[in-house]
Amino acid sequence: MPDTVRCDVCGRLFSSRHLNSHKRLSHGGNTAGPIAENPKNDQDAMRRIVDLFGGLSKENKKNVLYRLTVPPATP
Numbered sequence: 001m002p003d004t005v006r007c008d009v010c011g012r013l014f015s016s017r018h019l020n021s022h023k024r025l026s027h028g029g030n031t032a033g034p035i036a037e038n039p040k041n042d043q044d045a046m047r048r049i050v051d052l053f054g055g056l057s058k059e060n061k062k063n064v065l066y067r068l069t070v071p072p073a074t075p
């Protein structure tokens with residue numbers, strides 16, 4: 001029986017023989033997944049946040065910036 005391994009990009013389970021082809025087909029490579037479940041470190045998380053932020057509309061960018069800079073508890 002082949003080992004079952006978890007895809008570190010989408011978190012689904014695959015047999016170890018199929019994981020590489022799954023990543024190539026579903027995520028376009030080993031590291032290019034647009035949204036991974038678990039950022040490996042702060043650097044990775046920040047890169048992802050910036051990527052996601054860049055895809056937002058102007059209005060939503062303002063919205064996000066506002067939420068990030070104003071603490072929710074502020075009256």
Ligand SMILES: [Zn+2]
Nearest residue numbers: 007009010011
């Ligand atoms: Zn995957």
